Amino acid sequence: MLSTGSVIDLEERYESGVYPKRPLALVRGEGARVWDADGREYIDCIGGHGVANVGHSHPTVVEAMAEQARRLMICPNGFYNEQRARLLAELVRIAPSGLERAFLCNSGAEAVEAALKIARLVTGRSKVIAAMRGFHGRTFGALSATWRREYRGPFAPLVPGFEFVPYNRLEAMERTLDKETAAVILEVVQGEGGVIPGDGGYLRGVQAMCRERGALFIVDEVQTGFGRTGRMFASEHHGLQPDLMCVAKGIAGGLPMGAVLIGTRIGPLPKRVHGSTFGGNPVSCAAALATIHVLEAEELPKRAVERGEQLLQGLLAIPSSKVREVRGMGLMVGMELKEKAAPYLAALAERGILALSAGAAVLRFLPPLVIGPADVDTVVEQVAAVLEG
Ligand SMILES: *Cc1c(COP(=O)(O)O)cnc(C)c1O
Numbered sequence: 001m002l003s004t005g006s007v008i009d010l011e012e013r014y015e016s017g018v019y020p021k022r023p024l025a026l027v028r029g030e031g032a033r034v035w036d037a038d039g040r041e042y043i044d045c046i047g048g049h050g051v052a053n054v055g056h057s058h059p060t061v062v063e064a065m066a067e068q069a070r071r072l073m074i075c076p077n078g079f080y081n082e083q084r085a086r087l088l089a090e091l092v093r094i095a096p097s098g099l100e101r102a103f104l105c106n107s108g109a110e111a112v113e114a115a116l117k118i119a120r121l122v123t124g125r126s127k128v129i130a131a132m133r134g135f136h137g138r139t140f141g142a143l144s145a146t147w148r149r150e151y152r153g154p155f156a157p158l159v160p161g162f163e164f165v166p167y168n169r170l171e172a173m174e175r176t177l178d179k180e181t182a183a184v185i186l187e188v189v190q191g192e193g194g195v196i197p198g199d200g201g202y203l204r205g206v207q208a209m210c211r212e213r214g215a216l217f218i219v220d221e222v223q224t225g226f227g228r229t230g231r232m233f234a235s236e237h238h239g240l241q242p243d244l245m246c247v248a249k250g251i252a253g254g255l256p257m258g259a260v261l262i263g264t265r266i267g268p269l270p271k272r273v274h275g276s277t278f279g280g281n282p283v284s285c286a287a288a289l290a291t292i293h294v295l296e297a298e299e300l301p302k303r304a305v306e307r308g309e310q311l312l313q314g315l316l317a318i319p320s321s322k323v324r325e326v327r328g329m330g331l332m333v334g335m336e337l338k339e340k341a342a343p344y345l346a347a348l349a350e351r352g353i354l355a356l357s358a359g360a361a362v363l364r365f366l367p368p369l370v371i372g373p374a375d376v377d378t379v380v381e382q383v384a385a386v387l388e389g
Contacts, residue, residue: 029056061253064290104280108222108248109137119183133193195334226250230330314380
């Protein structure tokens with residue numbers, strides 16, 4: 001086995017360079033814990049950026065993947081396949097009502113790309129409205145709907161026709177949504193933008209305005225989906241019925257996969273207008289079926305509510321003048337500081353807790369939904385300790 005130093009040297013030498021890295025090499029995960037190459041154990045509040053909702057290497061998911069991998073690893077979309085058929089039916093069963101078909105792909109950005117293309121295709125309109133501080137991915141279409149200047153700047157010109165409005169402000173949407181608008185795309189809780197929960201009245205208002213003016217309502221549940229916020233999909237908290245719902249991250253227990261759920265106002269799409277080689281491959285489908293089974297059998301959305309409340313209340317009770325605000329929904333929790341988050345993330349890692357940032361000043365916690373109450377207590381204690389230190 002390679003030493004930590006050699007792994008770091010190789011990645012530093014041969015990886016493209018786009019990722020800022022922490023000096024840890026992870027080798028193993030189980031539940032809400034991960035281990036580095038030197039055998040150190042961590043409570044993982046990153047969860048692969050909100051992917052490992054059912055816990056790392058869940059045995060049910062591993063078994064389903066392994067069995068399907070031995071049987072058939074790729075089945076082109078020009079043929080039918082049992083795993084795909086069953087997953088499509090399951091996705092429609094668990095999705096908010098009114099979503100009745102799905103397009104399968106391989107990532108969040110691809111799900112957003114597909115939704116944007118579908119919106120232009122079926123409305124015959126081109127304008128897309130997205131929110132300030134929103135994040136939808138890094139490919140050209142998804143990036144065009146993404147707010148942050150650092151991500152967009154070097155790649156101009158992006159796809160034309162995108163406009164940004166402030167999040168949670170219905171008047172701004174009222175002024176911008178017009179007869180040229182193909183779609184509005186929003187997150188239910190803005191993730192990368194700083195863990196900012198959407199207001200239910202706002203989200204329902206935008207949905208109604210879309211219906212009234214002939215635009216489609218795209219909800220990006222890539223980060224909020226599959227139990228993260230305490231319901232299977234965050235849309236359920238607000239009774240939303242999006243026309244298109246993008247999902248990915250937690251869908252397949254750790255394997256790359258994405259999907260767009262397609263609403264009744266859209267119906268079946270014309271043949272050949274979009275496609276994906278790997279989308280809906282049998283191994284990812286088997287993993288996703290097992291993941292959905294585990295989410296339900298272990299009541300993980302309910303556990304996200306309980307552990308999320310424990311984490312939120314624990315963080316709120318930390319008496320530190322460095323904290324501006326603590327907010328979140330289920331196990332998607334952000335603690336906004338009055339200073340940069342990075343040094344605190346490094347200090348937490350030293351103490352065996354891995355957490356994320358969301359923008360410069362927000363500590364973000366996206367642990368596997370299987371995290372136990374004792375681990376949540378430890379996280380809160382260690383956050384208190386580093387803020388004091
Ligand atoms: C992570 C994320 C994406 C992009 O997903 P990738 O799989 O990295 O392409 C899109 N939307 C939201 C809300 C996300 O959190």
